[in-house]
Amino acid sequence: MNQTGHMEEVRWHGRGGQGAVLGASILGSAAALYEGKYAVSFPTFGAERRGAPVQAFTRIADHVIRSRSQIYHPTKLIVLDDTLFDVVNITDGVPAGASLLVNTRKSASELSVPDYLNVVTLDASAIARDIIGVAIVNTTMLGALAATTTLVSLDSIKKAIADALPQKVAERNMAAAEAAYERVRGK
Amino acid sequence: MSIKKYITANEAVAHAARLARVEVVAAYPVTPQTTIVEKISGFIASGEMDAEFIKVESEHSALTACMGARMAGVRSFTSTSSQGLEYMHEMLAYASGGRYPLVLVDVTRSVALPWSIWGDHQDAIQQRDTGWIQIFTETGQEAMDMVLQAYRIAEDRRILLPVMVCLDGFIQSHTEELVDIPDQGTVDSYLPPYEPVVTLDVDNPYSISIGGFGRYYAAWRKEQQEAMDRARQVIVEAGDDFARIFGRHYGGLIEQYRCEGAEAIILTMGAFTGTAREVVDEMRADGKAVGLIKVRAYRPFPVRELRQALSRAKAAAVLDRDCSWGCEGALATDLKAALYSLPSPPTVLNFVGGLGGSDVPPEQMKYMLDKALSVERGAPSTMEFIGL
Numbered sequence: 001m002n003q004t005g006h007m008e009e010v011r012w013h014g015r016g017g018q019g020a021v022l023g024a025s026i027l028g029s030a031a032a033l034y035e036g037k038y039a040v041s042f043p044t045f046g047a048e049r050r051g052a053p054v055q056a057f058t059r060i061a062d063h064v065i066r067s068r069s070q071i072y073h074p075t076k077l078i079v080l081d082d083t084l085f086d087v088v089n090i091t092d093g094v095p096a097g098a099s100l101l102v103n104t105r106k107s108a109s110e111l112s113v114p115d116y117l118n119v120v121t122l123d124a125s126a127i128a129r130d131i132i133g134v135a136i137v138n139t140t141m142l143g144a145l146a147a148t149t150t151l152v153s154l155d156s157i158k159k160a161i162a163d164a165l166p167q168k169v170a171e172r173n174m175a176a177a178e179a180a181y182e183r184v185r186g187k
Numbered sequence: 188m189s190i191k192k193y194i195t196a197n198e199a200v201a202h203a204a205r206l207a208r209v210e211v212v213a214a215y216p217v218t219p220q221t222t223i224v225e226k227i228s229g230f231i232a233s234g235e236m237d238a239e240f241i242k243v244e245s246e247h248s249a250l251t252a253c254m255g256a257r258m259a260g261v262r263s264f265t266s267t268s269s270q271g272l273e274y275m276h277e278m279l280a281y282a283s284g285g286r287y288p289l290v291l292v293d294v295t296r297s298v299a300l301p302w303s304i305w306g307d308h309q310d311a312i313q314q315r316d317t318g319w320i321q322i323f324t325e326t327g328q329e330a331m332d333m334v335l336q337a338y339r340i341a342e343d344r345r346i347l348l349p350v351m352v353c354l355d356g357f358i359q360s361h362t363e364e365l366v367d368i369p370d371q372g373t374v375d376s377y378l379p380p381y382e383p384v385v386t387l388d389v390d391n392p393y394s395i396s397i398g399g400f401g402r403y404y405a406a407w408r409k410e411q412q413e414a415m416d417r418a419r420q421v422i423v424e425a426g427d428d429f430a431r432i433f434g435r436h437y438g439g440l441i442e443q444y445r446c447e448g449a450e451a452i453i454l455t456m457g458a459f460t461g462t463a464r465e466v467v468d469e470m471r472a473d474g475k476a477v478g479l480i481k482v483r484a485y486r487p488f489p490v491r492e493l494r495q496a497l498s499r500a501k502a503a504a505v506l507d508r509d510c511s512w513g514c515e516g517a518l519a520t521d522l523k524a525a526l527y528s529l530p531s532p533p534t535v536l537n538f539v540g541g542l543g544g545s546d547v548p549p550e551q552m553k554y555m556l557d558k559a560l561s562v563e564r565g566a567p568s569t570m571e572f573i574g575l
Binding site for chain 2: 025028029032033038039040041042043065066067068069070072
């Protein structure tokens with residue numbers, strides 16, 4: 001039973017408390033439960049505390065995912081906090097052609113990112129503060145991700161958000177995802 | 188109808204306890220096991236599970252409570268990790284010697300010192316000689332399926348031994364994946380209600396904490412060993428019956444993956460088996476004669492199966508996420524003993540890695556297999572730490 005084919009490996013960068021782990025989980029469940037794909041998601045196996053740099057990971061493929069080693073060459077990066085660029089080597093191990101989605105008020109050209117990466121930026125914190133009432137941006141970034149990739153649809157993301165959060169909170173998070181989706185689409 | 192959920196192995200195992208109609212759960216929190224009993228206590232609170240959750244002050248008491256529940260005639264469940272399993276050690280031998288058909292999930296983790304909450308197999312391996320059946324699993328699905336099978340195996344009248352189902356800390360316990368959760372009716376058809384051999388009876392009191400001296404003690408222990416020997420067959424039967432009902436089969440005591448014509452074979456236990464499958468496929472695509480053996484049952488040890496599977500290979504590369512200090516990785520030692528009677532046994536290369544939560548990436552497994560391909564049959568065995 002050979003399992004070959006393309007696999008997307010998403011690395012999430014955030015700070016403890018920003019929802020990177022839940023974001024990785026919602027993305028995986030959206031792909032696995034609503035897109036007919038296979039997915040695996042896991043947090044960094046390291047020390048985690050509020051405010052400290054954290055990572056989380058999602059693997060998505062059309063076939064059963066067997067590897068249980070960590071991800072060293074992600075094909076997509078989701079950065080929840082642009083101050084992390086000064087603290088960790090965000091593009092470590094990232095191959096040419098990979099995409100980078102950053103929550104920032106800066107434009108792509110203002111970020112010091114190698115030009116072999118495809119960069120999309122948006123001010124997800126502003127959207128999250130407006131719609132959710134708090135700057136937890138994981139679900140907002142998932143809406144933006146859906147606008148930049150065929151990996152998952154906005155519809156699947158919204159369903160996975162509804163599964164993951166209590167109804168009232170889920171509704172605001174779905175609205176934020178949708179707003180981010182429209183914002184990125186409109187660019 | 189089964190349903191697919193996107194969950195961790197810990198949550199999958201909690202569903203297994205619910206579906207096994209466990210009536211008493213006793214546990215003490217310890218990372219990375221804690222979310223299993225958190226989920227179970229949720230099931231009990233919501234009425235999805237009709238069980239009593241006994242809060243205890245230690246793992247030592249958790250296992251004792253499970254033993255008491257069994258003697259009262261119901262199924263019990265507990266899970267633990269690392270320091271908790273070590274603290275339980277005294278009662279582990281009581282449970283196996285007393286022939287209690289318990290099921291325990293060990294979410295494997297390193298042991299202190301140095302302090303580390305992260306995964307390896309040291310905790311489980313240190314309990315090797317306590318008389319428990321020990322089975323290692325690869326995925327959340329296999330962990331759940333194995334817990335259901337474990338009750339069948341433990342309660343089988345030919346066995347009556349406790350079963351420890353091991354799943355890898357974090358790599359399984361905190362990794363979400365698709366898990367197919369069967370419905371209650373189908374599980375009931377696989378796992379009938381528990382029928383105890385003896386139960387405590389207040390109207391007819393007798394002692395169950397038996398004493399045994401000299402040859403009586405030895406005869407009792409011999410029966411225990413014979414039950415372990417019979418378990419080899421019962422584990423296979425439980426897996427085959429499970430496959431007939433649920434359509435998932437894991438290979439019995441060991442699973443051979445692409446071992447046909449393999450000159451070098453890597454041996455793994457637990458979740459890194461998945462990575463090893465990828466590596467074997469890649470190396471096979473490059474024309475290299477390599478294969479994989481996933482050791483599922485560690486006790487009873489699959490002596491005959493391993494001897495057959497490795498009789499033609501020239502070298503075995505054994506990954507141990509544990510070490511018997513002053514000797515080598517425990518799986519390597521056991522494998523050498525199993526291969527001893529072969530006329531021309533393969534060389535055993537032992538690699539100790541993945542300790543304390545360190546990763547075993549594909550490159551390390553490739554290194555292990557390349558090294559095994561490069562040695563001659565009959566070359567001396569070696570042991571080395573990898574990833575340092």
